[in-house]
Amino acid sequence: MNVFGLIPIGLILLCTTTISSLQCNHLPLQQRKMIENSLQLLDKMGKKFPQQCLREKMSFRFPEQVLKPRQKEAFKVAIEEIFQHIFYIFSKNLTLAAWDGTAIEQFQNGLYQQIEQLEACVTKKQTHYFHSKExxxxxxxxxxxxIDCFLKDKQHNLCSWEISRAEMRRCLQLIDKVVRKLNN
Known part of the structure; x- marks a missing residue:
């Protein structure tokens, strides 16, 4: 007997696999909703972009070609990696950002959920495919x-965080644009 009573282990595994694959089939729709939520939270975190930060603005040049893979699965792996990087950036010294703490926490939690969902849907073969595209x-x-060096060079000051927040917004908007195209 198992922890689920009289249910055979094979049936439990089959149900778990089916639920997992159903979640993965609906992933693009879930991603769009979570990206929209992340964008709203980025807006909610801080106020309007400070005018005094305009002169410090920097162009980071997001590598858009990584969002144009030939396979949808490789795209999922790319998005997962992007979300991991964003999560890492927003797990740094945010004290000088003077942002809404609840919105930051919700943003971090949302990113973590997206990473977890993508990890569950990406197989080792798909991960290997993206890793082969070094x-x-x-x-x-x-x-x-x-972005990380920019924040460090500016000692994580308010303007560096505001510029980084604007860049992450742009990054999420690019991902959202591609996810919408994949759904059509």
Missing amino acids: VNRLKLKKYFQK
Whole structure:
């Protein structure tokens, strides 16, 4: 007997696999909703972009080609990696950002949920496919390292966080645009 009573283990595994695959089939719709929520939370975190930060604005140049893979599965892996980088950036020293703490926490939790969902849907084969495209991975890493270095160079001051928040908004909007195209 198992912890579920008289239900055979095989049936439990079959149901778990079916539920998991159903979640993965609806992933694009879930992603769109979560991205919309993340964008709203980014807006809610802070106020309007401070005028004094305009002169510090920086171009990070998101590598858009990583969002144009030939396979949907490779796209999921790319998004998962992007969300992991964003989560890492927004897990740093946010004290000088002067943002709404609840919105930050909700944003971080939402990113974590998206990462978890994508990880559950991405197989090792798909992960291998994206890892074989090392150029794309390196471009993403370089892009997020620029943002991280920018924050460090500016000692995580208010303007550096506001510029980074605006960049993450742009990044999420690009992902949302591609997810919408994939759904059509």
